[in-house]
Amino acid sequence: MHISIFNIFQDGLAAVVAAVLTWFVIQFFHSDGADASTEATLLGHGDMKAVSDPSKLRDYTKHTSRSLAIAAILTVPVLVVSLFTRSAPGFLPSWLDSPWLQAILITPVMFYCGSSVLHEGWEALKHRIPGRSVLISLGIIASYLYSMVLCIAGNQLPNGSHPYFEVTGIIISLSLFVDRLKAGALRLHSSTSQRRTANVEASTQLAHVAAFIRVFVIASLCAAIWCFAIFLVFGPQPRLANALIIAIGVLLITGLFLSAYSIWELAREPRTNQD
Numbered sequence: 001m002h003i004s005i006f007n008i009f010q011d012g013l014a015a016v017v018a019a020v021l022t023w024f025v026i027q028f029f030h031s032d033g034a035d036a037s038t039e040a041t042l043l044g045h046g047d048m049k050a051v052s053d054p055s056k057l058r059d060y061t062k063h064t065s066r067s068l069a070i071a072a073i074l075t076v077p078v079l080v081v082s083l084f085t086r087s088a089p090g091f092l093p094s095w096l097d098s099p100w101l102q103a104i105l106i107t108p109v110m111f112y113c114g115s116s117v118l119h120e121g122w123e124a125l126k127h128r129i130p131g132r133s134v135l136i137s138l139g140i141i142a143s144y145l146y147s148m149v150l151c152i153a154g155n156q157l158p159n160g161s162h163p164y165f166e167v168t169g170i171i172i173s174l175s176l177f178v179d180r181l182k183a184g185a186l187r188l189h190s191s192t193s194q195r196r197t198a199n200v201e202a203s204t205q206l207a208h209v210a211a212f213i214r215v216f217v218i219a220s221l222c223a224a225i226w227c228f229a230i231f232l233v234f235g236p237q238p239r240l241a242n243a244l245i246i247a248i249g250v251l252l253i254t255g256l257f258l259s260a261y262s263i264w265e266l267a268r269e270p271r272t273n274q275d
Helices: 001-029 036-042 054-089 099-113 116-128 132-154 163-190 190-202 204-232 239-274
Strands: none
Touching: 001 204, 036 132, 054 099, 054 163, 099 132, 099 163, 099 239, 116 163, 132 163, 132 204, 132 239, 163 239, 204 239
16 A cells, blocks of 8 residues: 555656646746857757858868767777677677776767767856757766666676667767768758858748747647656656657657757758749
């Protein structure tokens, strides 16, 4: 009887916390915290304006390419080890399967290669502007911190919990790959870059795109919150680990969707401005 009452209280508490967080997310991003230019930049349509100059654009492309190469080189071994660990436990030597070794490889990916992603996400949060950088930043931070907790206090967590350092590395690599594609697209149209940026910022189309992204990101954050709460209450064991991974997955998948959407919008711009 006591266990049943406790479970009911726990389930109710999870629902209340999820509802409060949903309200907070809606209110937090509802405020207009930036002008149109800043919003355009952080939503992914004016984010290359600062490097529209050909020389700056080349430097940006080189830096992004270098970060992408480093992220890929450090992430691939972690991904391979993780796949073997989950599909064939005990196949690899214990030292190679150590989560601390994965942490050593992924930490530079997180804080060096992913520094531009984290900075963009912080700027978006600071100005209360929802964008793909918010989703991706929150996702990689959550996956990295969860994995570090497993390294430090893995014995205190339920059996079946695994670090997800490879998720952090893969998402950062994909995000950098998207930025590299966008930089390459701008290099192809560098002669009309400044004119196109100005047109996009002044167009009605940007307002519609920004409104769509704002609603999509808020809905994605709320979906991640409720997925976490639902799996925490009704999901399979270990519930906390599974709930966190599902919530992180929602953030990262929707963030990558917006990344692909930003590339599609960028590809449309030359044709729009030629009309």
